[in-house]
Amino acid sequence: MNNSRSSNQLLVPQATAALDQMKYEVAQELGIAIPQDGYYGNMATKDTGSIGGSITRRLVQIAQQSLAGRQ
Structure with a gap:
């Protein structure tokens, strides 16, 4: 479960599990525990930023692939 204290609210709350899974996948790809x-x-800001940036890019x-499929 997401233990985040972030004030950000998901537009689709059902996406929480998928986003958590993506976080772990990206961290593993980057070699970050x-x-x-x-x-x-206790994590370095550089590491958490790398994870967040990679998730955003993904x-x-x-979204781009989804939009391209609609045209």
């Missing part, structure tokens, strides 16, 4: 206890305070790519 995500803490099992869900506390990110989501933009998915």
Whole structure:
């Protein structure tokens, strides 16, 4: 489950599990270990930024492919 204290709210709450899975996949691809206890305070900002940036790029790519498929 998502232990985030972020004030961001998902537009599609059912996407939480998929986004969490993507976070772990991206971290593994980058060779970054995500803490099992869900506390990110000991992680380097560079690492968390890399994960977030990669997720954003992947989501933009998915959206572009979706839009291209509609045309």
